[in-house]
Amino acid sequence: MGIISRGFGGRRRESVPGLPPGQYLTHDFPVLSAGPTPRIPLDRWRFTVTTETGDRTSWSWQEFQALPQEDVTVDIHCVTKWSKLGTTWRGVSLDTLLSDVDTAADYTMVHSFGGYTTNVPLEDLIDGKAWVAWRFDGEDLEPEHGGPARLLVPHLYFWKSAKWVNGLQLMNEDEPGFWEAAGYHMYGDPWREQRYQGD
């Protein structure tokens, strides 16, 4: 390691016991992005689940709003080392969205407006582990944080919680999404510190 910069503190952060290895607690909500923020009017929004055989199930914003909603409180962990505890969200569980979907696939590719993708095994999206969330901290989710809606998969590093989510593609084989293809880990478990390929 290089030199220590005398008197340098950096952004407010705390090392707190109980966080996954290598993480700091932050009190703000950093915005990290791979491209321009998509602006999606609600009348253009759709969420589509496509099975491995090409069958589709799709919801408009109104149809999505009519589904059973859940309010959840979760901890989130970004691969860039910041964590936020006790964040509150409202959204629709993937269990609800997948309830009438007939599939034998084990893997998914999550798609977003603007072209972002990330891969998540199907079993990591079900049984109460994931939501399509549209409210954060009591307010509608802002575009820079992924609004109108983002995927929320808090048990994996937060790059898997795809912003501006618009669909799920079920796949028989695991394939890398945007950051996975660029060097990040295929699975991304913060508790095993799976940040990069080969970790």
Add this chain to the structure above:
Amino acid sequence: MNQLDGNAMAGDLREVFAVDVTAARFLCAGCGHAGAVATLRLWGPAPGQVARCPHCEDVVLRVVHAPDRIFLDVRGAVRLELPLADS
């Protein structure tokens, strides 16, 4: 947030290449636009640097820093043309 350009990647790219690459010309795999790497529109640096074509916004280069490795993904560039002498 004010967006940077490929000039800001000079240091990262210099860790991969032995010469400066910001003066290199890229050919975008998406639209065929050619230009200096320095003119790519840059998002990042976390979780990685994403350099997009100023013409079509497709991703041309991605750089991810791990503690002991650097990943450079160039699939968005059909080719890079690097000058050999000071131009």
Add this chain to the structure above:
Amino acid sequence: MARAAVSGRLIWRVATVAGARWETPSARTLVLDLPDWPGHLPGQHVDVRLTAEDGYRAQRSYSIASAWSDDGDPVELTVQRLDDGEVSPYLTDGLAVGDQLELRGPVGGWFVWRDTRPAPVLLVAGGSGVVPLMAMIRARAAAHARQPFRLIYSVRTPADACYGEELRRRVRDDGGLDVQFVYTRKTPEGWPAPPKRIDVATLNTYGWPPDFAPDCYVCGPTTFVEAAADILVALGHDPGRIRTERFGGTS
């Protein structure tokens, strides 16, 4: 002529702060002692890395303000303090003479001026974007170069202008350098026009005509750079002769 291309892996170096001076109430020049510095071209920058005691790191790029000669002058950076910045306030307000600073460079081989280029030069600076352009002006003087330079420097108020004294002196003594200020919020006493942003009239009047085929360098916040570059193209300048460097921060 300095050779800026260094073969082999680019390493992080430790610089010692040998001196510091304020250019404005919020912009500070750091004078760095860097043994074995390979030299640099005007327009290049360095990446500065800060490490806190718990290992947390932050890194930013800063343009080199000084020109380089074979006499081995110290390397100077001029840092503009951003109120909500993480690194700049440490460099302007925390770092003391005698402290060490880790940096990597010089880097950036596109946004550079070489005195072997015969064309007249137009420099368009928005705020702290003046730093790499000042390195070019200083390099021109050190090389006794004859190519005429015109600097158009946009600032919010007269108090925000860096290098004011030095620019006046160089306009008087260097020969072939002209400087025109643009004030966007507050003009000096007796200024003939109200404050305004950079526009067609300014670039047309104080720039070079396109048929002089000048080399144009535009640097500053992104919105400034894009506005100025668009105007230059609209005035008829060849886009291939316009080099831009976008800085972060507010515009």
